[in-house]
Amino acid sequence: MHNKSVAELSRELESGKISSVELTRQFLGRLKKEDEQLNSFITITEEQALADAHAADEQRAAGKATLWTGVPFAHKDIFCTNGVSTTCGSKMLANFVPPYDATVTENFRKAGAVCLGKTNMDEFAMGSSTESSYFGATTNPWGLSQGEKRVPGGSSGGSAAAVAARLVPAATATDTGGSIRQPAALCGVTGLKPTYGRVSRYGMIAFASSLDQGGTMARTAEDNALMLNVMAGFDPKDSTSIDRDVPDYTATLTEPLKGLRIGLPKEYFTGNLSAAMEEQVRGAIREYEKLGATVKEVSLPHADLAIAAYYVIAPAEASANLSRFDGARYGYRCEDPKDLLDMYTRTRAEGFGTEVKRRILVGTYALSAGYFDAYYLKAQKVRRLIQQDFINAFKEVDVLMSPTTPSPAFIQGEKTSDPVTMYLEDVFTIAINLAGIPAMSVPAGFVDGLPVGLQIIGDYFSEARLLNAAHQFQQVTDWHQREPQ
Numbered sequence: 132m133h134n135k136s137v138a139e140l141s142r143e144l145e146s147g148k149i150s151s152v153e154l155t156r157q158f159l160g161r162l163k164k165e166d167e168q169l170n171s172f173i174t175i176t177e178e179q180a181l182a183d184a185h186a187a188d189e190q191r192a193a194g195k196a197t198l199w200t201g202v203p204f205a206h207k208d209i210f211c212t213n214g215v216s217t218t219c220g221s222k223m224l225a226n227f228v229p230p231y232d233a234t235v236t237e238n239f240r241k242a243g244a245v246c247l248g249k250t251n252m253d254e255f256a257m258g259s260s261t262e263s264s265y266f267g268a269t270t271n272p273w274g275l276s277q278g279e280k281r282v283p284g285g286s287s288g289g290s291a292a293a294v295a296a297r298l299v300p301a302a303t304a305t306d307t308g309g310s311i312r313q314p315a316a317l318c319g320v321t322g323l324k325p326t327y328g329r330v331s332r333y334g335m336i337a338f339a340s341s342l343d344q345g346g347t348m349a350r351t352a353e354d355n356a357l358m359l360n361v362m363a364g365f366d367p368k369d370s371t372s373i374d375r376d377v378p379d380y381t382a383t384l385t386e387p388l389k390g391l392r393i394g395l396p397k398e399y400f401t402g403n404l405s406a407a408m409e410e411q412v413r414g415a416i417r418e419y420e421k422l423g424a425t426v427k428e429v430s431l432p433h434a435d436l437a438i439a440a441y442y443v444i445a446p447a448e449a450s451a452n453l454s455r456f457d458g459a460r461y462g463y464r465c466e467d468p469k470d471l472l473d474m475y476t477r478t479r480a481e482g483f484g485t486e487v488k489r490r491i492l493v494g495t496y497a498l499s500a501g502y503f504d505a506y507y508l509k510a511q512k513v514r515r516l517i518q519q520d521f522i523n524a525f526k527e528v529d530v531l532m533s534p535t536t537p538s539p540a541f542i543q544g545e546k547t548s549d550p551v552t553m554y555l556e557d558v559f560t561i562a563i564n565l566a567g568i569p570a571m572s573v574p575a576g577f578v579d580g581l582p583v584g585l586q587i588i589g590d591y592f593s594e595a596r597l598l599n600a601a602h603q604f605q606q607v608t609d610w611h612q613r614e615p616q
């Protein structure tokens with residue numbers, strides 16, 4: 132059963148071949164065994180999962196089952212879960228049990244899905260390797276057969292590794308600068324970052340509020356569509372959520388791609404992209420041509436400014452968002468504070484890890500009175516130019532395609548001593564967040580036995596088109612079905 136997709140598992144449950152309790156037991160058994168090696172979960176909620184599975188079976192017996200009823204999945208540990216530990220990968224929240232559900236959590240609960248637990252992540256979603264988690268690094272299931280411990284990408288590395296290793300068929304994730312797409316690429320799974328505002332951020336622990344977006348991770352595009360059907364929609368509790376109709380994302384999956392106009396941003400096919408990676412991505416694009424798409428080169432002239440702009444804006448927003456973690460209300464508090472100031476300073480010094488502290492310092496500096504115009508304001512202007520590049524490109528083409536990452540999964544520890552090399556993991560993904568548009572990563576081949584991701588980028592609210600393009604590609608390729616040993 133562990134190899135089946137959400138769509139297939141749903142059909143198995145519907146046919147009565149297996150109950151949700153049986154299915155949940157199978158997945159939990161596998162998860163507890165295999166995850167000793169991978170550390171893709173921070174919390175496994177066995178008791179709650181079995182109770183939910185029972186409830187799902189009753190629901191089905193009463194003739195009230197829907198597609199997700201009784202299907203197991205997991206949440207990234209950034210989504211608040213009522214009564215269940217939510218750590219965001221940090222010591223700061225190691226003891227935090229939210230008294231409420233995120234809207235995304237609530238939506239899956241209402242759909243009857245069975246959450247097996249919370250997946251590992253970089254601390255407060257800051258990172259590209261899931262090595263900065265207070266709960267230890269996650270290992271990529273790919274590479275293990277060669278005796279190598281490679282990173283799964285990040286920050287949603289736990290979700291990506293768990294889906295790749297068949298510990299769950301699907302998991303939620305979030306993406307601020309690449310955190311869904313980069314781990315999806317490195318683990319050989321399919322991930323979608325929706326348009327900013329498409330999925331509610333209520334109860335999703337904030338990193339950089341103008342960039343953060345919840346999204347989906349599964350092995351097939353179809354399952355991503357099934358997840359987005361549950362997650363997307365207006366939420367009055369999130370002031371940046373957009374009130375706009377949600378289509379059935381599965382309805383257009385099988386539309387033919389004949390006439391689809393694909394643009395290849397020339398700035399995304401240079402620099403540190405290896406020849407072997409480029410060959411895999413170009414091979415995938417040739418498949419699209421066989422499916423009737425046309426391909427032309429386009430330009431995103433401000434592409435090389437994206438990382439610099441992001442690493443001003445994201446830390447600036449993080450420094451403001453993370454000021455709430457001060458030991459006063461919830462989360463970690465230092466032992467025996469002398470006075471209020473001592474409590475604030477020691478709580479924050481002891482509760483946050485190195486990368487989080489680095490970003491709080493950078494962000495605070497960029498926002499300080501004398502430097503605001505030189506850094507933050509300038510970065511916002513650059514952000515507007517980057518957005519305009521995409522708007523211009525979408526006047527000529529329907530989607531853009533590129534590699535998701537410049538290289539496949541790297542060895543653990545390889546980039547931890549130099550933050551800038553880690554930041555460069557996001558060269559092809561970060562501009563998309565600055566513009567607020569949707570993008571996917573789809574398995575598109577292998578280099579040295581490691582998965583390669585194809586990034587498909589679309590105009591605002593074109594999730595259905597991206598899912599359609601990914602699904603049709605997955606009908607003629609089997610990269611997404613390959614299983615790590």
Ligand SMILES: NC(=O)C[C@H](N)C(=O)O
Pocket residue numbers: 256257258259285286305306307308309310311338445557
């Ligand atoms: N949160 C993300 O999207 C990850 C990105 N690599 C960052 O460290 O900011």
